[in-house]
Amino acid sequence: MSEAALREEIVATARAMSAGGLSPGRSGNVSARFESGMLITPSGLAYDVMQADDIVQVAGDGSVATGQRAPSTEWHFHLAAYRARLDLNALVHTHSLHATVLACAGRCIPPFHYMVAVAGGSDIPLVPYATFGTPELAAHVAEGLRARKACLMAHHGQVAMGTTLSAALELAHEVEILAEQYFKVLALGPPQLLPEAEMSVVLEKFKKYGRAASDVEPGSPS
Numbered sequence: 001m002s003e004a005a006l007r008e009e010i011v012a013t014a015r016a017m018s019a020g021g022l023s024p025g026r027s028g029n030v031s032a033r034f035e036s037g038m039l040i041t042p043s044g045l046a047y048d049v050m051q052a053d054d055i056v057q058v059a060g061d062g063s064v065a066t067g068q069r070a071p072s073t074e075w076h077f078h079l080a081a082y083r084a085r086l087d088l089n090a091l092v093h094t095h096s097l098h099a100t101v102l103a104c105a106g107r108c109i110p111p112f113h114y115m116v117a118v119a120g121g122s123d124i125p126l127v128p129y130a131t132f133g134t135p136e137l138a139a140h141v142a143e144g145l146r147a148r149k150a151c152l153m154a155h156h157g158q159v160a161m162g163t164t165l166s167a168a169l170e171l172a173h174e175v176e177i178l179a180e181q182y183f184k185v186l187a188l189g190p191p192q193l194l195p196e197a198e199m200s201v202v203l204e205k206f207k208k209y210g211r212a213a214s215d216v217e218p219g220s221p222s
Contacts, residue, residue: 003034006034007055009032010031013092014041018047022095023096027095028094031078038058039057040072041056043070056071058075077137080138080142083142084143085146087163092165094158097180098180098182101179102179103153106126108126109175112181112194114199120149120150126151127143127151127153127154129155
């Protein structure tokens with residue numbers, strides 16, 4: 001994808017994130033891997049007025065060329081996430097309601113439902129709190145994403161990654177749905193969790209999910 005097209009897609013993703021209720025106001029941010037660094041939404045600019053030219057290029061060393069807007073204050077953890085996950089190319093950070101509620105309560109999302117595996121493991125972890133925009137927070141997020149495609153951030157929100165921007169946004173929506181479901185389960189009492197052995201089975205099945213029919217063995221589940 002060309003730089004121009006990627007910039008347009010970042011803007012479209014950020015607007016969809018906001019319109020979908022995942023990030024109220026000007027909260028949240030979106031980025032995509034580009035060259036040795038990334039392209040990321042600017043700091044403090046409303047999504048409805050954001051244009052492709054407003055997207056900021058951040059080099060692999062964190063430097064920003066003069067003449068650009070200031071990048072999102074969270075650029076540190078975006079860049080750290082790309083270093084930790086060389087297989088993923090896009091990141092969406094949101095302050096979605098139920099994910100943020102759980103994060104503020106100090107709760108991860110455990111295997112109460114098999115779809116938790118959509119993030120790549122048997123839970124969606126909670127990473128420790130650190131002040132926004134700091135290298136300390138970046139280190140926490142990178143560690144949380146090392147073996148997962150999504151995590152909650154204590155007293156903050158959620159992060160979701162994907163091979164593409166659309167995949168990252170879809171996962172962010174799924175994390176919010178799971179967070180809402182788990183929040184409601186907690187209201188009924190202690191949740192019943194799926195055992196690790198079953199989550200391992202689910203994770204293996206997820207490897208075939210969405211593949212072409214020619215790539216799936218006869219009798220495999222859809």
